[in-house]
Each structure stands twice: as C-alpha cells, then as structure tokens.
Amino acid sequence: MTLAKTKVAIIGTGNIGADLLVKVRRSSFLECSLFAGRSLDSAGMRFAADLGVRVTDQSIKAIVGDPGCCDIVFDATSASIHQEHAPILKGLGKFAIDLTPSKIGSMCIPVINREACLIESNVNLVTCGGQATVPIAFAISQVHPDVEYIEVVSSISSRSAGPGTRANIDEFTQTTKDALLFFTGVPHAKTIIILNPAEPPILMRNTIYSIIPKPDLDALRLAVKRMEKRIQEYVPGYKVIMDPVFENGRVTIMVQVTGLGDYLPPYSGNLDIITCAAVHVAEAFAKKKQKGGHE
Numbered sequence: 001m002t003l004a005k006t007k008v009a010i011i012g013t014g015n016i017g018a019d020l021l022v023k024v025r026r027s028s029f030l031e032c033s034l035f036a037g038r039s040l041d042s043a044g045m046r047f048a049a050d051l052g053v054r055v056t057d058q059s060i061k062a063i064v065g066d067p068g069c070c071d072i073v074f075d076a077t078s079a080s081i082h083q084e085h086a087p088i089l090k091g092l093g094k095f096a097i098d099l100t101p102s103k104i105g106s107m108c109i110p111v112i113n114r115e116a117c118l119i120e121s122n123v124n125l126v127t128c129g130g131q132a133t134v135p136i137a138f139a140i141s142q143v144h145p146d147v148e149y150i151e152v153v154s155s156i157s158s159r160s161a162g163p164g165t166r167a168n169i170d171e172f173t174q175t176t177k178d179a180l181l182f183f184t185g186v187p188h189a190k191t192i193i194i195l196n197p198a199e200p201p202i203l204m205r206n207t208i209y210s211i212i213p214k215p216d217l218d219a220l221r222l223a224v225k226r227m228e229k230r231i232q233e234y235v236p237g238y239k240v241i242m243d244p245v246f247e248n249g250r251v252t253i254m255v256q257v258t259g260l261g262d263y264l265p266p267y268s269g270n271l272d273i274i275t276c277a278a279v280h281v282a283e284a285f286a287k288k289k290q291k292g293g294h295e
Helices: 015-026 043-050 060-065 079-091 110-117 128-143 163-167 169-184 217-232 269-292
Strands: 006-011 030-036 072-075 095-098 122-124 149-157 188-196 204-211 238-247 250-257
Touching: 006 015, 006 060, 006 269, 015 030, 015 043, 015 269, 030 043, 030 060, 030 269, 060 079, 072 079, 072 269, 079 095, 079 122, 095 269, 110 128, 110 217, 110 269, 128 149, 128 169, 128 188, 128 204, 128 217, 128 250, 128 269, 149 169, 149 269, 163 169, 169 188, 204 269, 217 238, 217 250, 250 269
Parallel strands: 006 030, 006 072, 072 095, 095 122, 149 188
Antiparallel strands: 149 204, 204 250, 238 250
16 A cells, blocks of 8 residues: 655745755655745746746745645754744644754754654754764764864855855854754864855865874774765765864864755755755655554
8 A cells, every 4th residue: 555645845935945845746755735835936936836846925825725735844044034834833733844944943963863853853963064964973983982072164165155055154153052052061162154256157175183192093084984884875065075084183074965866956065964854854754654644
C-alpha cells in the first residue's frame, strides 16, 4: 500500500523558498500543497505557478484560513517575520521548520539532534554557517571536551546572499555563535561571515579554528571524517577539504559546500545546505507520522 505524502506549506517565495519547493517535489514523503508569499509577481511565485503548485499572496493568512492544507510549514521569510508567524503556527498545531536565524524554536542540527527535534512544535535550523560548521565543532568537542575556543569563518559568494541574508547578518553571527556554544559546551566562540564578490562566484567555504591544549590529530581526523559521511547522506555536496592541521597553537579544518543545482546554481551551497537540512527534518517527521498512523 502506498502511503499518502505529508502536505507541507512554504512561506517565503525567495531563493530559499523556491529551492525548497524543488526539493519537496522530489521527495517520496512530502507534497507541497501551498506556496505562500506577498506578491504573485515575484520570480519564485511565478516559478511555482508554472509548476502547477497552489500559490497565494496572502502569506500566513492563507494557512489560517485553510488550516487543513498542511501538517508542516517551512518558514523561509526573515527572523523578524518568523517572530510573528511562530505563535500563529503553534496555535494551529503545525510543525514549523524555521529557516531564519530567529532563535525562537529549538535549535536543530539534524546530524546531531534530529530525533529530539521531531517532538517539538517549532525547530530552528540556525543558519547556513551553523549547518556547515557546528557538526564539525561538535565532533571536535566529542574528542576534546577540553577545547577552549572555537572560531568559524564562513565565506560565501556575494551573489548567493539575497536580501534576506543581508538583512539578517547580525542575527546570523549571533545565532551561529549561540549554536556553537550550545552544542559543544565550549566556553568561548566567535563567528564571522564574509560575502565575497569574486567572479566567477566562489563556492561556500567554512574554516573552523579551535584551541586545544594537546590535540589528538588522528582521533580528530577520524571523528571529522565520520561526521562528513553522515552529513553527506542529506547534503551530497558537503566535503572536508582540509583535514585537521595543528599549527601556531590552533587546529584548523576547512569545509566546502557545493549546491545540488536545483533552483539555485551550485555555488549557492550556503542556501542549499539549509534547504537540504530542512527537507531532511521534514521527511523524518513525515516518516514518524506515517509510522504512528500504521502501528
């Protein structure tokens, strides 16, 4: 027997929302029943309409007016707007997956705490930099609980930083730092994002620095490699391009993310990693829901 797909709504019709739509349509477990924004003339809205997806310019009001349209809601708007959406979605009993750095829901890095997040009403995917670097920082902390400091620098193509990303730079750096502190227990952390205007556009690269009194490089390499393989299960373009190196009193690791090239070009790995993570969590929720209904 073929089980019915779980219906999802996407709020936010920019690059992230449109890329989500492509990934949802490819999913064996999800179906996009509503693509919601504020302008029927936006590029993302026209893209969805051309695919035959139900669209609306009523944003979250469309879900309020038709709460049965979905079980899962992806919010791909902005941190400030999600603050307005979160209580409404909770009141409607929707599982909200927040792709903004609002910090309202439980922080979710799927490779670390996906299962625990499935019982929450609202999960926050931190930031693209967080999805790329927190798992490596977590792996470091598992090998070396004595790590004293972690700093991450995410460099992305300026072309892949849309209005939403640019409007949330402060939230990006603070939310990523909060996630580093939360998931690793490290006493001090710092995050930096660089918008690189180079042509041709660069791929997303992330450098993770850590200060460890006496690093065990062999153990670190093994832990990082294991983490890389687990992330690649849902982010195929994720790759460690520099294994742990110890010099000048610090351990350095570098990660690169190449996008799948769905709605966005491959250099937009920063957006691809968070949409991949979002769909991964949604599919896990859908599978759990289906299992619960057929036990």
